[in-house]
Amino acid sequence: MTKYRLQSLLFVFVAFMLGCNEYMIVGVLPDIAKEFHASLSSLGYTVTLFALIYAISTPIVTTLASRFNRYHVLLVLLLIFFIGNTWTALATGFWSLMGSRVLTATVAGAIISLVLVMANYIAPRDKRASLVSWVFAGFSIASIIGVPIGTTISTTFSWHDSFWMITWLTILTFVMLAWLAPRDTPQVRGSLRSQFSLFRDLRVLMGVAFIVLVCAADYTFYTYVRPLFTNMMDFDNTWLNWLLFGMGIFFMFGNKFGGYLADHRGIQSLPKIYVLMTLCLAGLAPSFQYRWLGVALIAMLCVMVACYGSSTQLMFLDIAEKDYPQSLDLASSLNSIFANIGISLGSFTAAETVHYLSLGSVGYVAAVYGLLTVLVITGLSRRYRNAYPY
Secondary structure, three states: OOHHHHHHHHHHHHHHHHHHHHHHHHHHHHHHHHHHOOOHHHHHHHHHHHHHHHHHHHHHHHHHHOOOOHHHHHHHHHHHHHHHHHHHHHOOOHHHHHHHHHHHHHHHHHHHHHHHHHHHHHOOHHHHHHHHHHHHHHHHHHHHHHHHHHHHHHHHOOHHHHHHHHHHHHHHHHHHHHHHOOOOOOOOOOOHHHHHHHHHOHHHHHHHHHHHHHHHHHHHHHOOHHHHHHHHOOOOHHHHHHHHHHHHHHHHHHHHHHHHHHHOOHHHHHHHHHHHHHHHHHOHHHHOOOHHHHHHHHHHHHHHHHOOHHHHHHHHHHHHHHHOHHHHHHHHHHHHHHHHHHHHHHHHHHHHHHHHOOHHHHHHHHHHHHHHHHHHHHHHHHOOOOOOOO
8 A cells, every 4th residue: 555545544543533523412312411410501611612622722732833844843742732632531520621621622633634645745736535535434334333332432431531532542643653653844934924815815714604604503503412412303312323323424425525626617516505495494394393304404414515615625726826825724724613613603603592582492503504605605616607717
């Protein structure tokens, strides 16, 4: 197997490991709530806090790290991630859990950003979209394999053991990166101010607004997907694991479909998809009484919310390479930064919806974000009607 193939597989594995850490909390929230004697709505804020810290810290850490060798920075950040996740596995109370999630979130975004920059350099130009889509698919694989396994471990043994599994994955990841990650990739160093000049570009501003809204729509229902399946659709725990596995399959399909879209009109092809997403969100609540219809709608949503990543990632990298070369590391992190702002907004919205309205109302509220998503992506796609930038 060539070194490029090994590096590609490793980068996908990094995304898988990070995805397990970020998403697994959703599957084990009821078990944590039981141990800590806390409400589901209050623990939902752990998702919000993780995403918020992720979004705030990623541009800062990424920008500061751009002054040093990427290879060395990546290994240091992974060591901090190891400490944070192990702390989560050891947490015995609400505030200890919160502290561990804050530490982990502080470096997680910068890790995947550096991996995406490295992937951009090692891949031939005609394979960039495919590799980027596979890296994003690593998060979906975490949903397919990691989250159901973590949920099963949590319900069978303890939610602590689920995070111990991630600790062992992190050790393996560190060893493999030390061996295979490229040690020297081209870097253009600039001041903090010059790197943030990327945000003067209207295409970038519209792109990040789009990502925020898509992820807010997603996490307004996904934060409580386990009680949606068990409480609203009356599936038992055996079915729950298969349903979570199926969601991961559809998320991965959405990422790979996104890679196809990135090679075929990309941004311009997205408005119709997000019109359909909004309609599915609006129909979610009525579908709960026909539970397999509800499952079908959630499967479709998994595909649609996951298919933007490759198009927006390559758009940001292309804009930075051509117009803001000093901002390349920052550009690589925009997807993850603003996805987590959207996740934070969506999970907060979900918690408030459950608290003030009902669990069954999350689809209607998510549809509001969906409508705003359609407006923004339609405006962005019009800017590329005559010339697509890739």
